[in-house]
């Protein structure tokens with residue numbers, strides 16, 4: 001636990017910490033600069049419950065149909081000791097996987113305690129790394145430290161290749177049609193797989209082995225062409241790995257955010273919740289709508305104060321140092337004096353405003369002619 005752990009517990013109020021999973025950890029990378037999200041996630045606050053309490057429920061969530069379909073596909077791929085998955089890895093992905101051992105780590109001696117499951121994952125992985133038998137591990141339970149809180153992660157399967165490297169296999173139920181899948185879904189799967197690769201590398205290092213024995217190449221298994229027939233695609237997740245590592249390093253510095261908070265602040269559900277949430281700075285951007293439970297609340301807040309982020313992350317970044325659209329317009333028409341650090345930006349805004357006015361004049365003149 002870190003020094004900030006008691007403060008983070010207080011922030012959460014009486015609620016139990018919400019565990020991260022690969023999806024939530026991957027989503028941290030979607031808005032790196034948001035203190036609100038960083039703090040709520042570090043404290044394990046249930047953002048979904050907070051958003052509902054504020055009257056702005058999350059705009060997303062999987063339908064029951066999609067969940068059932070996803071579970072059915074995963075079950076099919078893993079049937080008979082992952083027979084279908086092995087065929088795919090051998091034939092389509094070209095992996096030289098010979099006879100394999102298969103271990104399901106979901107149930108340990110009749111119980112499913114997470115510590116116990118994690119200990120068994122460690123033990124079996126250790127044996128496999130030392131050259132003992134063990135090729136496919138189903139339901140391994142990995143652990144990552146997120147600002148002092150253990151986050152348990154469960155990859156769909158880990159395949160152990162003969163060449164001595166582990167590959168994460170991610171099973172997803174979105175379709176690959178004529179070799180193409182929805183880029184956003186592939187990107188999200190790559191971010192999640194990168195979290196698993198990172199957790200696995202840390203475990204391998206803890207066990208005294210080279211983390212590079214966990215490959216940055218992961219395998220994405222999806223249904224093919226409107227059927228339930230699975231297909232496997234190799235993905236290089238090095239860029240996503242770098243981003244996730246950077247973000248986790250930032251999260252461990254959450255102590256700075258905690259220090260800056262007013263005393264007694266808590267995200268416990270109650271009358272003061274809106275005020276509490278607003279006390280922590282947010283960096284809303286339209287991308288939040290796909291990745292953060294707080295998105296509708298933050299969008300409403302950003303619109304109300306005319307934040308530049310409402311116009312998109314690139315506009316906000318281009319207008320760095322100018323927080324509101326109104327301020328940008330005043331700098332552009334010269335009614336606001338720019339401080340020295342914004343002089344260059346103000347000049348660019350005035351030029352843009354002049355060019356726009358000239359273009360409008362020309363268009364109007366052309367229209368009359």
Ligand code: SF4
Nearest residue numbers: 034284288292295298
């Ligand atoms: S929705 Fe709000 S809290 Fe979540 S990342 Fe965006 S700005 Fe931050």
